[in-house]
Amino acid sequence: MNEPRLRFGIVGAGMAGILSAIKLKEAGLDDITVYEKADRVGGTWRENTYPGLSCDVPSHLYSYSFDLNPDWSHLFSPGAEIQAYFERIAGEHDLLRCIRFSDEVVSCEFTGGRWHLATASGHRDEVDVVIAATGVLHHPKYPEIDGLDSFGGPTFHSARWDHSIPLAGRRVGIIGTGSTAVQIVSAIVDEVDNLSLFQRTAQWILPQANPAYSEEEREAFRREPQVMADLHENLSKLFADGFANAVVDAESPQMKLLEEACRANLEQNVHDPDLRDKLRPDYRAACKRLIISPDFYEAIAKPNAELVTEGIEAIVPDGVRTRDGRLHELDVLVLATGFKVDAFMRPMAITGRNGRGLDEAWRDRPQAYLSISIPGFPNLFMLNGPNGPVGNFSLIEVAELQFGYIMQLIDCIRSGRCREISASASALEAFEAEREEAAKGTVWMTGCRSWYLDDRGIPAVWPWTFDRFRAEMSAPDISDYELVS
Ligand code: N01
Numbered sequence: 001m002n003e004p005r006l007r008f009g010i011v012g013a014g015m016a017g018i019l020s021a022i023k024l025k026e027a028g029l030d031d032i033t034v035y036e037k038a039d040r041v042g043g044t045w046r047e048n049t050y051p052g053l054s055c056d057v058p059s060h061l062y063s064y065s066f067d068l069n070p071d072w073s074h075l076f077s078p079g080a081e082i083q084a085y086f087e088r089i090a091g092e093h094d095l096l097r098c099i100r101f102s103d104e105v106v107s108c109e110f111t112g113g114r115w116h117l118a119t120a121s122g123h124r125d126e127v128d129v130v131i132a133a134t135g136v137l138h139h140p141k142y143p144e145i146d147g148l149d150s151f152g153g154p155t156f157h158s159a160r161w162d163h164s165i166p167l168a169g170r171r172v173g174i175i176g177t178g179s180t181a182v183q184i185v186s187a188i189v190d191e192v193d194n195l196s197l198f199q200r201t202a203q204w205i206l207p208q209a210n211p212a213y214s215e216e217e218r219e220a221f222r223r224e225p226q227v228m229a230d231l232h233e234n235l236s237k238l239f240a241d242g243f244a245n246a247v248v249d250a251e252s253p254q255m256k257l258l259e260e261a262c263r264a265n266l267e268q269n270v271h272d273p274d275l276r277d278k279l280r281p282d283y284r285a286a287c288k289r290l291i292i293s294p295d296f297y298e299a300i301a302k303p304n305a306e307l308v309t310e311g312i313e314a315i316v317p318d319g320v321r322t323r324d325g326r327l328h329e330l331d332v333l334v335l336a337t338g339f340k341v342d343a344f345m346r347p348m349a350i351t352g353r354n355g356r357g358l359d360e361a362w363r364d365r366p367q368a369y370l371s372i373s374i375p376g377f378p379n380l381f382m383l384n385g386p387n388g389p390v391g392n393f394s395l396i397e398v399a400e401l402q403f404g405y406i407m408q409l410i411d412c413i414r415s416g417r418c419r420e421i422s423a424s425a426s427a428l429e430a431f432e433a434e435r436e437e438a439a440k441g442t443v444w445m446t447g448c449r450s451w452y453l454d455d456r457g458i459p460a461v462w463p464w465t466f467d468r469f470r471a472e473m474s475a476p477d478i479s480d481y482e483l484v485s
Pocket of ligand 1: 158200338
């Protein structure tokens, strides 16, 4: 039987979209269009350009395993370098010709056995398979604070940094104390006149130096790529054993070690007892996403920095007024308030079999079998979809494993075994029931508010070890899928 010629639509040209296009082409599946709403590849690394941006996963792990990079400047390289890496990879794999830039997919409808895509520009496409590579931390979340629009100076979200605004000599306020805010504080404290950090919840900080790679080390990586491959492998194992496997077992010895390291960092490196008390969280380390920083405590202790722990009452033209009635006068206000994490591929209007929309399928909350496939939405596969492994480890590694799994589903179509494939409703139901039960033993449920938790307070993430994830991704159990010939 002749192999059907499959056409693919990939939504998003970030890390996962680039990966998908490379892997499909490698497999000889080259009838691909990647739809990208912006005018460049890079996803989160294109959108986030705030001062101090870097990835808190070591660069030699946060790299495609098949395209390691000898030139990373640091253990945790800056965001601009990561963006340049993705641009280079997209160019070297000749992807730019299959990317349709500045054209956002607004709808995807499954009719007549194919997906019908429509874009904002009015372009139409018909594809056999959709890969949703739309990212997780993508839609900025603006805080609901009275008077947000009334501030007289520039206000912007951390993911929409306005580089036209000078910070030197100015009074800058930052709302939020997540990974983003912590990096910004360290990066700008010496430049600004005054820095006010508005903290609603204190955070644990794991200290970690960020050494530069010497030219000799980089030369060695270039000369002997196997050294880099070994480093990638070792880092992967370190993250799986030391972190990913620890957070899913709140009582594990590794978890205790992480907690001790965070506690010691606070007790030993914050010398002012009042500041130390304000910075001490009342929940367990890694309950919220663990923040990694070599120098945040040093930065926030500087004389021109103030940690404001009084709640915010309102934003007013001159700055931020806290509940104690104090006005914190500011020239610039930065909202480091995170992302809407339950949007995934929305606001795209997605309609599966029998006219059933994604909003209806996700009426309660986003769900996908193994975070990849949604019952009734055949031949649509998600990368970094709902309830998958997110946290302090490489989302590239996650996406590579997921794509290896998706490729095996695609092979079912390619081989003629079926024309349509999607997870069965019973497989998703059983997966979710087991996942919710397992989530109870994770550190994320030990008593804090975080973006990991869904509306019921259950972590919307992979609650098992990374080793289990790797094993699950190695081969789909096709009996969990509905195949239509
Ligand atoms: O966002 P967050 P983020 N009033 O949601 C506060 C990845 N990332 O952009 O804790 C006052 O973590 C909120 O307070 P609370 C990483 O996965 C990675 O920092 O909810 N405060 C919190 O402090 C990360 O986890 C890297 O009480 C308000 C902050 O805003 C994810 O992105 C770097 C508020 C939001 O923190 C998101 O990180 C950066 C309000 N109304 C990001 N609303 C690295 O790899 C919200 N907050 C290093």
